[in-house]
Amino acid sequence: xERYNAKVVEPKWQKAWEDAQTFMAERDAREKYYVLEMxxxxxxxxxxxxxxxxxxxxxxxxxxxxxxxNVLHPMGWDAFGMxxxxxxxxxxxxxxxxxxxxxxxxxxxxxxxxxxxxxxxxFATCDxxxxxxxxxxxxxxxxxxxxxxxNAVVNWDPVDMxxxxxxxxxxxxxxxxxxxxxxxxxxxxxFRISDxxxxxxxxxxxxxxWPEKVRLMQQNWIGRSQGLRFAFEMTxxxxxxxxxxxxxxxxxxxxxxxxxxISCDHPLAKALEDNPEIAAxxxxxxxxxxxxxxxxxxxxxxxxxxxxxxxxFHPDWQLPVYIANFILMGYGTGAIFGCPAHDQxxxxxxRKYGLTVxxxxxxxxxxxxxxxxxxxxxxxxxxxxNSRFLDxxxxxxxxxxxxxxxxxxxxxxxxxxxxxxxxxxxxxxxxGCPIPVVHCPSCGVVPEKKENLPVxxxxxxxxxxxxxxxxxxxxxxxxxxxxxxxxxxRETDTMDTFVDSSWYFARFTAPRAETPxxxxxxxxxxxxxxxxxxxxxxxxxxxxxxxxxxxxxKTGHLPEKAIEPxxxxxxxxxxxxxxxxxxxxxxxxxxxxPDEVRLEDGTARLIETGEAVDIGPVIxxxxxxxxxxxxxxxxxxxxxxxxxxxxxxxxxPERDVEWTASGAEAAWKHLQRVWRLTAEAVEKGDxxxxxxxAEALLxxxxxxxxxxxxxxxxxxxxxxxxxxxQFTNTIAKSDAPNSDIKDALQTxxxxxQPMTPHLAEEVWAAMDGAGLVAxxxxxxxxxxxxxxxxxxxxxxxxxxxxxxIRVAADASKDDIEALALKNLVVQKALDGGNPxxxxxxxxxxxxxxx
RNA sequence: GCGGGCGUGAUGGAAUGGUAGACAUACCGGACUUAAAAUCCGGAGGCCUUAGCGCCGUGCGGGUUCAAGUCCCGCCGCCCGCACCA
Numbered sequence: 001x002e003r004y005n006a007k008v009v010e011p012k013w014q015k016a017w018e019d020a021q022t023f024m025a026e027r028d029a030r031e032k033y034y035v036l037e038m039x040x041x042x043x044x045x046x047x048x049x050x051x052x053x054x055x056x057x058x059x060x061x062x063x064x065x066x067x068x069x070n071v072l073h074p075m076g077w078d079a080f081g082m083x084x085x086x087x088x089x090x091x092x093x094x095x096x097x098x099x100x101x102x103x104x105x106x107x108x109x110x111x112x113x114x115x116x117x118x119x120x121x122x123f124a125t126c127d128x129x130x131x132x133x134x135x136x137x138x139x140x141x142x143x144x145x146x147x148x149x150x151n152a153v154v155n156w157d158p159v160d161m162x163x164x165x166x167x168x169x170x171x172x173x174x175x176x177x178x179x180x181x182x183x184x185x186x187x188x189x190x191f192r193i194s195d196x197x198x199x200x201x202x203x204x205x206x207x208x209x210w211p212e213k214v215r216l217m218q219q220n221w222i223g224r225s226q227g228l229r230f231a232f233e234m235t236x237x238x239x240x241x242x243x244x245x246x247x248x249x250x251x252x253x254x255x256x257x258x259x260x261x262i263s264c265d266h267p268l269a270k271a272l273e274d275n276p277e278i279a280a281x282x283x284x285x286x287x288x289x290x291x292x293x294x295x296x297x298x299x300x301x302x303x304x305x306x307x308x309x310x311x312x313f314h315p316d317w318q319l320p321v322y323i324a325n326f327i328l329m330g331y332g333t334g335a336i337f338g339c340p341a342h343d344q345x346x347x348x349x350x351r352k353y354g355l356t357v358x359x360x361x362x363x364x365x366x367x368x369x370x371x372x373x374x375x376x377x378x379x380x381x382x383x384x385x386n387s388r389f390l391d392x393x394x395x396x397x398x399x400x401x402x403x404x405x406x407x408x409x410x411x412x413x414x415x416x417x418x419x420x421x422x423x424x425x426x427x428x429x430x431x432g433c434p435i436p437v438v439h440c441p442s443c444g445v446v447p448e449k450k451e452n453l454p455v456x457x458x459x460x461x462x463x464x465x466x467x468x469x470x471x472x473x474x475x476x477x478x479x480x481x482x483x484x485x486x487x488x489x490r491e492t493d494t495m496d497t498f499v500d501s502s503w504y505f506a507r508f509t510a511p512r513a514e515t516p517x518x519x520x521x522x523x524x525x526x527x528x529x530x531x532x533x534x535x536x537x538x539x540x541x542x543x544x545x546x547x548x549x550x551x552x553x554k555t556g557h558l559p560e561k562a563i564e565p566x567x568x569x570x571x572x573x574x575x576x577x578x579x580x581x582x583x584x585x586x587x588x589x590x591x592x593x594p595d596e597v598r599l600e601d602g603t604a605r606l607i608e609t610g611e612a613v614d615i616g617p618v619i620x621x622x623x624x625x626x627x628x629x630x631x632x633x634x635x636x637x638x639x640x641x642x643x644x645x646x647x648x649x650x651x652x653p654e655r656d657v658e659w660t661a662s663g664a665e666a667a668w669k670h671l672q673r674v675w676r677l678t679a680e681a682v683e684k685g686d687x688x689x690x691x692x693x694a695e696a697l698l699x700x701x702x703x704x705x706x707x708x709x710x711x712x713x714x715x716x717x718x719x720x721x722x723x724x725x726q727f728t729n730t731i732a733k734s735d736a737p738n739s740d741i742k743d744a745l746q747t748x749x750x751x752x753q754p755m756t757p758h759l760a761e762e763v764w765a766a767m768d769g770a771g772l773v774a775x776x777x778x779x780x781x782x783x784x785x786x787x788x789x790x791x792x793x794x795x796x797x798x799x800x801x802x803x804x805i806r807v808a809a810d811a812s813k814d815d816i817e818a819l820a821l822k823n824l825v826v827q828k829a830l831d832g833g834n835p836x837x838x839x840x841x842x843x844x845x846x847x848x849x850x
Numbered sequence: 851g852c853g854g855g856c857g858u859g860a861u862g863g864a865a866u867g868g869u870a871g872a873c874a875u876a877c878c879g880g881a882c883u884u885a886a887a888a889u890c891c892g893g894a895g896g897c898c899u900u901a902g903c904g905c906c907g908u909g910c911g912g913g914u915u916c917a918a919g920u921c922c923c924g925c926c927g928c929c930c931g932c933a934c935c936a
Contacts (some may be wrong), residue, residue: 038936041934041936043936055921078936080933081935082934083935083936111926140921146872154934155934161936164934165934166933166934166936167934167935167936168934168935169934193852193859213855214854216853216854217853217854217931219931220853220854221853221931221932222854223853247852290933290934291932291933291934292851292852292930292932292933293851293931295851296851296852296932297851297852298851309907326851340911345851366886381913415906420933421933422933423933424933427934428934429934486928494932495933497935497936498933498934498936535854535855535930535931535932536930536931536936537931537936538854538930538931539853539854539931539932539933540931540932540933541936558877574929574930594857620929636903637878648862649862649863649873649874650862650873650875651862651863652863652864655856655862655863656856656929657862658861658862660861660862660875660876662861662875662876663862663874665873665875666874666875667874670874671889672888673889676889697933704858718862718863718864718873718874719872719873721873721874722872722873722874723873724863724873725873725874726872726873729873732890737903761909793869794868795869796868796869796916798916798917799868799916799917799918800917801869802903803903804869824903825903828903829903836851837916838916839868839916839917841868844868844869844915845868845869846868847868847917848916849916849917849918
């Protein structure tokens with residue numbers, strides 16, 4: 001008997017699918033189903049994370065297709081971004097050439113996986129046909145008032161004279177130059193996503209197909225808070241500054257205030273920079289990175305400006321105004337009052353600068369007179385104390401009272417704030433979608449005429465010097481103003497790559513159209529029924545896409561039904577691997593790839609030299625730790641089905657999966673076994689067998705159908721795989737007539753098709769299945785075959801399992817109880833007495849309480 | 851720092867509040883073989899001078915319940931995101 005040879009079989013069926021155009025999607029009368037995996041960045045090689053992601057999507061796509069849906073399952077490339085420019089600098093290649101070569105390489109690696117993708121819809125975001133449509137929408141969004149310009153801060157490398165991404169700032173220094181990074185203000189383009197804060201927040205409730213954790217993360221990110229905005233009277237500030245406006249979510253703690261603090265970027269802080277000490281302090285604050293993490297982790301520092309503000313409810317009570325490094329200019333008013341007793345950051349600050357700490361909220365179970373604050377701020381519920389007219393009130397009542405009085409004094413009012421900031425899309429880089437506007441000396445900022453789109457990136461650029469090549473391009477910048485025709489300059493900023501990925505799912509519905517979308521196509525194919533990708537995109541990408549769907553609807557590019565573009569979302573886990581290292585000369589570990597290492601009895605050695613290798617923790621596959629297994633090697637060695645089967649087995653899809661050589665081997669063995677059973681069944685012809693076994697096999701078949709179906713529907717592919725293992729074992733051991741074995745194998749082929757499509761075709765063909773198994777209908781489990789006549793019920797005594805009894809499946813509660821009480825173990829436990837209680841859960845358990 | 855998640859045998863994991871460890875890996879034993887590989891069959895959570903109708907067991911400590919891996923409260927550890935990485 002011949003072994004199953006994936007190298008021959010897999011290309012054969014891939015060609016058969018291609019010839020039959022099996023996965024081409026066109027509108028028809030059937031109900032549609034749109035499956036989408038987050039499209040890849042063309043880094044140059046497919047990695048195991050891709051294999052897992054696209055296999056999951058493929059399982060869903062093939063399954064839904066078998067269930068009779070008209071499936072759309074496309075693929076494209078998120079092709080703009082920094083790595084191409086880095087490659088350009090390091091390898092002297094053009095970012096476009098580098099990117100398109102990578103796409104070609106990755107497509108070649110992806111196709112042998114046998115994914116049921118409609119490749120006719122493929123595009124890359126760096127295709128002018130794509131980004132030109134994006135520019136067109138940008139102009140529409142400008143006209144709809146969704147785009148504006150304002151100053152914003154960037155990381156500036158003073159040596160390389162270039163803007164740095166947060167990622168390129170390491171310990172406050174530029175990653176190439178090593179120079180301390182400065183903050184610099186530039187005029188930049190923004191989308192008004194914050195106009196949609198409330199809507200993006202409330203609509204989360206309707207995202208029923210999304211994981212609860214992602215919905216929570218989005219809610220917290222948008223971060224609605226109810227608070228009070230009010231102005232302190234201020235003394236000692238420079239001319240032009242009236243009061244100090246602050247925003248607080250805890251107006252109830254106003255009598256616990258001991259200072260006010262402003263951000264170093266606050267206008268008042270800037271106005272005080274005539275004082276060299278303040279200028280120096282602000283400069284020091286600005287050395288911290290621009291990320292929220294850097295700001296909040298930095299040690300609390302403040303500078304007492306000498307300015308004071310007056311407590312709104314007491315004219316003699318004055319609070320010092322500090323400039324502090326933990327106040328964010330981007331949230332609220334960039335100024336706060338500090339109540340150290342009930343906010344940890346304020347408490348740390350107060351302890352450091354010797355400010356008073358007065359508790360104003362007392363927990364219900366504490367004594368108001370002796371309640372004090374130690375190293376931890378009290379943020380729980382309680383009653384107001386030390387707060388004059390608020391004393392005895394609850395926090396909620398106190399908030400209402402303070403807000404009311406402040407409003408009566410006309411000093412401020414209640415305000416809802418959101419943490420969500422507008423989306424800055426300007427990037428001072430070449431390899432991105434050019435922002436299609438022109439700066440005219442007389443007309444100002446003018447959108448490019450639509451007939452002049454796409455504004456194509458010039459090809460003749462150099463990356464010898466840092467900075468944006470578009471800025472120094474000799475001719476590309478110089479254009480006539482679209483409005484008046486005078487000499488003008490093109491905008492040289494390009495768009496954030498998140499813009500590219502915020503609407504690609506819509507473009508897949510009409511990828512070659514000369515408008516961004518085509519309404520009737522979008523009407524049919526939208527929404528994405530199942531979106532699959534990494535949890536790392538839980539906030540930004542998904543939120544931006546939700547905003548874009550709204551913006552596209554407003555500008556007439558998407559139908560109303562697509563306001564929430566993703567009906568269901570699944571976030572898959574990572575692919576991990578052990579790490580291997582040997583000791584380098586300087587004592588630091590030298591990372592080794594799994595290829596270089598031989599594993600024996602839990603120890604590892606270098607294949608080449610026999611040197612001992614340390615086995616490190618199991619972490620996400622990464623180039624830097626070299627713990628990567630190249631999918632191409634696995635497909636080469638075992639075939640795509642083995643790789644697909646492995647990444648679907650064992651670990652639940654939402655959790656990390658550890659790639660192990662033995663696991664891959666085991667997957668391969670299983671697929672061989674399925675083929676061996678098939679070949680045996682073919683040889684046996686119409687060999688007779690046991691009729692009772694035939695019935696048992698039929699029951700096993702339907703149990704498997706049920707479990708595989710539930711597994712796929714519930715995104716628990718590992719359980720589907722387990723059911724298929726079990727079913728295969730049953731077939732192997734069955735003495736049923738060979739015709740029944742063949743029926744079982746045919747069903748097995750259909751059930752395995754989503755995961756191992758090539759083997760499934762081969763088995764299907766050997767069992768004389770009609771046409772391609774890729775077009776076969778999904779079987780339905782017969783409920784009558786899923787139940788057994790007799791079941792085994794465990795008997796517990798006082799909640800501990802002691803014995804089991806066999807009862808008819810349809811036995812009544814009373815019958816079961818009577819039977820259980822006759823049980824010897826129960827009799828002994830009762831010791832002649834009566835049970836206190838007997839709990840019978842039919843089909844589940846009996847618990848006798850004695 | 852803030853937000854989110856995860857934690858079950860040697861390992862990956864299974865378990866509508868109802869027999870903890872399905873299925874698989876690694877391991878051990880057996881069959882076949884001159885031998886090995888492959889294949890097939892079987893074993894197996896831990897503990898024990900008591901091998902049982904025994905005791906313990908789902909990161910740790912409490913609680914609710916006839917019954918807790920599952921629900922509640924408090925910890926510990928690890929992972930992800932934090933707005934210019936994609």
